[in-house]
Amino acid sequence: MLKGISLEVPQGETLVLLGLSGSGKTTTLKLINGLEKPDQGLVFFEEQALAQSDLLSLRRKMGYVIQEGGLFPHYTVFENVALVPRLLKWDEERIKNRYRLLLEKLQLNPEEYYHQYPDQLSGGQQQRIGLARALAANPPVLLMDEPFGALDPITRASVRQEFLKLDELREKTIVLVTHDVQEAFELGDRIALMDEGRIVQIGKPAELLDQPVNDFVQSFMAKDHWWLRLKEAGLDRVMEEAFHAGNFNVEDLKSLIQRGS
Amino acid sequence: MKQLWEFYLENSDKLAEQVIRHLNLTMLSVLLACALSLPLGIWIARKTRLSGPVLNVTGILQTIPSIALLGFLIPVLGIGMTPAIFALFLYSLLPIVRNVYTGITGIDAKVREAALAMGMNSKQILFKVELPLALPTIFAGIRTATVINVGVATLAAYIAAGGLGEFIFGGIALNNSTMIIAGALPAALLAITLDFLLGKLQNLKRVKSGRKSIVAVLTLSVFLVLSAFGSGQKTALQAGFAPEFTGRSDGLPAVEQTYHLRISHLILGPALMYKAIHENYVDVISGYSTDGRIKAYHLRVLEDDKKCFPPYEAAWLVRKEWLLENPVVAEVMKRLESSIDDSLMTYLNYRVDHQKERVTDVARNFLKERNLYHEPGTHNKTLLMGSKIFTEQYLLTEIFKLLIEGYTDYKVETRKGLGGTKICLDALLAGEIDLYPEYSGTALQVILNENTGKLENRQEVYCLVQEKLGERMDLQLICPLGFNNTYALMMREQQAESLKIETISDLQNYLDER
Numbered sequence: 126m127l128k129g130i131s132l133e134v135p136q137g138e139t140l141v142l143l144g145l146s147g148s149g150k151t152t153t154l155k156l157i158n159g160l161e162k163p164d165q166g167l168v169f170f171e172e173q174a175l176a177q178s179d180l181l182s183l184r185r186k187m188g189y190v191i192q193e194g195g196l197f198p199h200y201t202v203f204e205n206v207a208l209v210p211r212l213l214k215w216d217e218e219r220i221k222n223r224y225r226l227l228l229e230k231l232q233l234n235p236e237e238y239y240h241q242y243p244d245q246l247s248g249g250q251q252q253r254i255g256l257a258r259a260l261a262a263n264p265p266v267l268l269m270d271e272p273f274g275a276l277d278p279i280t281r282a283s284v285r286q287e288f289l290k291l292d293e294l295r296e297k298t299i300v301l302v303t304h305d306v307q308e309a310f311e312l313g314d315r316i317a318l319m320d321e322g323r324i325v326q327i328g329k330p331a332e333l334l335d336q337p338v339n340d341f342v343q344s345f346m347a348k349d350h351w352w353l354r355l356k357e358a359g360l361d362r363v364m365e366e367a368f369h370a371g372n373f374n375v376e377d378l379k380s381l382i383q384r385g386s
Numbered sequence: 387m388k389q390l391w392e393f394y395l396e397n398s399d400k401l402a403e404q405v406i407r408h409l410n411l412t413m414l415s416v417l418l419a420c421a422l423s424l425p426l427g428i429w430i431a432r433k434t435r436l437s438g439p440v441l442n443v444t445g446i447l448q449t450i451p452s453i454a455l456l457g458f459l460i461p462v463l464g465i466g467m468t469p470a471i472f473a474l475f476l477y478s479l480l481p482i483v484r485n486v487y488t489g490i491t492g493i494d495a496k497v498r499e500a501a502l503a504m505g506m507n508s509k510q511i512l513f514k515v516e517l518p519l520a521l522p523t524i525f526a527g528i529r530t531a532t533v534i535n536v537g538v539a540t541l542a543a544y545i546a547a548g549g550l551g552e553f554i555f556g557g558i559a560l561n562n563s564t565m566i567i568a569g570a571l572p573a574a575l576l577a578i579t580l581d582f583l584l585g586k587l588q589n590l591k592r593v594k595s596g597r598k599s600i601v602a603v604l605t606l607s608v609f610l611v612l613s614a615f616g617s618g619q620k621t622a623l624q625a626g627f628a629p630e631f632t633g634r635s636d637g638l639p640a641v642e643q644t645y646h647l648r649i650s651h652l653i654l655g656p657a658l659m660y661k662a663i664h665e666n667y668v669d670v671i672s673g674y675s676t677d678g679r680i681k682a683y684h685l686r687v688l689e690d691d692k693k694c695f696p697p698y699e700a701a702w703l704v705r706k707e708w709l710l711e712n713p714v715v716a717e718v719m720k721r722l723e724s725s726i727d728d729s730l731m732t733y734l735n736y737r738v739d740h741q742k743e744r745v746t747d748v749a750r751n752f753l754k755e756r757n758l759y760h761e762p763g764t765h766n767k768t769l770l771m772g773s774k775i776f777t778e779q780y781l782l783t784e785i786f787k788l789l790i791e792g793y794t795d796y797k798v799e800t801r802k803g804l805g806g807t808k809i810c811l812d813a814l815l816a817g818e819i820d821l822y823p824e825y826s827g828t829a830l831q832v833i834l835n836e837n838t839g840k841l842e843n844r845q846e847v848y849c850l851v852q853e854k855l856g857e858r859m860d861l862q863l864i865c866p867l868g869f870n871n872t873y874a875l876m877m878r879e880q881q882a883e884s885l886k887i888e889t890i891s892d893l894q895n896y897l898d899e900r
Contacts, residue, residue: 158503160499160502181507184503185505191496191500191503195494195497229624297832
């Protein structure tokens, strides 16, 4: 399904795989931790080809967050978070300390949720516990598949804001899959726009906006164009550009104000 | 209620023995089934291509009638606990395998994906994610299997494996409702209790108590195996008797009283007894003197030299009221009165049981040879004819059906396979059948509950039965057929010959010498 994918993610970068459903972005993500195997080609992690390395220990070094959390329904919140540290044979005291620290950072009361089961939590809470589970063993890499996909727009924005503020994530190499253009621009150091199993364009958000390689890239961002420009360039330049371009109308202005950014 | 209580007081040791045996059968078979079904279910959940064939095979096993399955197993596994447990084991497979499979494949794909991505190995995924999540479904399967097995285990009484079926089938054979309930009630309680306990076990979520329960289950199974295969005392020859024979005063008690015969015996289903003697699992059985399998399996009927078995003359039992309304039928039936003797009946049975001829063909040929066969004409009226579950009764109903349909405008509908005297009688009294073949001795003992002491004379017994049936139930025997299908002890011809046993007295002498 994937064709000619070639990309490199340097340490500490957040790369966003952006595209419509079926474009191959989730498959690309799963190639990284070996959930999918390439028919041809190789995947390297820390200079080592994936096929040769031990997948289990590799996966324990890569936090994994999926839509709706993918939490184990038969485990309590604590047991879910403790999962990978236990696989790595941390002692219980260290696991508990780590759990408390993480939940506090995610603005959840560690004691309150300790014994609760996932089905007792709201969607936003589940998502945060899913993130805590992925971060528990402090992995250098974080893979995220539509991590905010199941949330309503308001919760989504607030969880995303929290996410940006987390110091836990600063040092990490992150690959994030989303179909949401705004999310991609907000979170990504670089964006790889995918379509039909290929990477159409990869680069910094501004590059995609300023130098789209083809009509597909341009049209993909057309709806959010002005908002994205605003994000990238600031208000003064956007207004200037807009009136020069002459195609900025009242509707565009309204939607800009509505978003309140 | 009072009767039931008294029955339990009298038979308390038997009750305890049967309940324990019933538990043995049920739990051992379910444990064995779990041991196979869990890995099998997990395996087909991995290789879903194989799930279809595996589930189909276990499904087909489920559809084999229990008695037939036990019959198939006699040549391979013999009689007693082993084939019974094996049969129950086969019946447990489907519910457990299916639920293990459904439980595991039903787990949210996201959860499995997350488990993989966390770096769990396949063993960890199985034991920490898949099995715990599938557990409620798996337990539901085990509970279903257990409840089914408590029910099916009653049939184990037919192959000398004991259990509460001994009371139940003994009761059915003897028309003794108290005895039936005495077996059925504890069986029902057992099913409910086991289901309840398994439900409790399922809710023990903690791992430690989980381990404890595994230890408990293992200890229990060792105990079960030990208690299951304790052996009793044996005489030189081993007998296998039908529950009806051991219970009825004119059966085994009569033999013991008249001949002072002491022989260790197992309880066997009447349909399986002949197979068991043929396969050398027992040496003496209680059969019927006209059974076709006597000829087929080369058995010798031991002569009843002291005349302990009362006559069992075959005739048709009808309601008097029905007879008055349908005199034509009785008139036609008279054509076959006293026209079938013992050896002819044995021969007819033999042709069906052993030569595998169709009942209809044998019946039609029989009538043709006597020039009594006519093609049926138009039908205006209907009569309902019943029969018990064995060849002789099938033959009699078929012969008389053809006869009546040939000579009258009656359409005969048959209700074949009514399982025992009590069921036939109840059907007759309720008007669900109009007539069925019955035997004078059976009527005396089972229907009238009459213990008259020794009655050797056939005529005497027939008259007595006729009189009592009329007085108490408004029933009547018509058209005596001329043969006497009585109880008989029988042995394999070869063995009887080499031991020089011809009569029951010979058998008793032989046993005394040992």
